[in-house]
Amino acid sequence: MEMPAIKLDNGTVEALKWIGLLAMTCDHVNKYLFNATLPLLFELGRVALPIFVFVIGYNLARPEAMERGVYTRTMKRLLIFAVIAAVPYV
Known part of the structure; x- marks a missing residue:
């Protein structure tokens, strides 16, 4: 049995x-x-x-996310903010 697709409006995700x-x-x-x-x-x-994980997963699973460069942009942003957060953490 196939699960139905989850469809949310952009306002709901925001x-x-x-x-x-x-x-x-x-x-x-x-x-x-x-x-x-x-x-x-x-x-x-x-x-x-869990809310943030759902939102990022939903945005990465959108159609044509790969073609629009969403994966690359997301990974770059995560890396930048991880480095910034690591400084005070260390």
């Missing part, structure tokens, strides 16, 4: 990105300003990564 950003921000505020004392914000933060 809204998911903003929801993920809000969830991640709440988690960071809880961790660094409130010393991780607010369990609701911690749990909300655990939802951010």
Whole structure:
């Protein structure tokens, strides 16, 4: 049995990105300003990564993504921001 294709409007994907950003921000505020004392914000933060993973996977699976250079652009951006984030992490 074949699974039906998931089709989302561009606005829905954009809204998911903003929801993920809000969830991640709440988690960071809880961790660094409130010393991780607010369990609701911690749990909300655990939802951010799966949302971001779904959005990037959905965007990479769009038709003609390879022809439009989406893979190359995405990998370059990930590399650039990984290097930037590694400096304060180390």
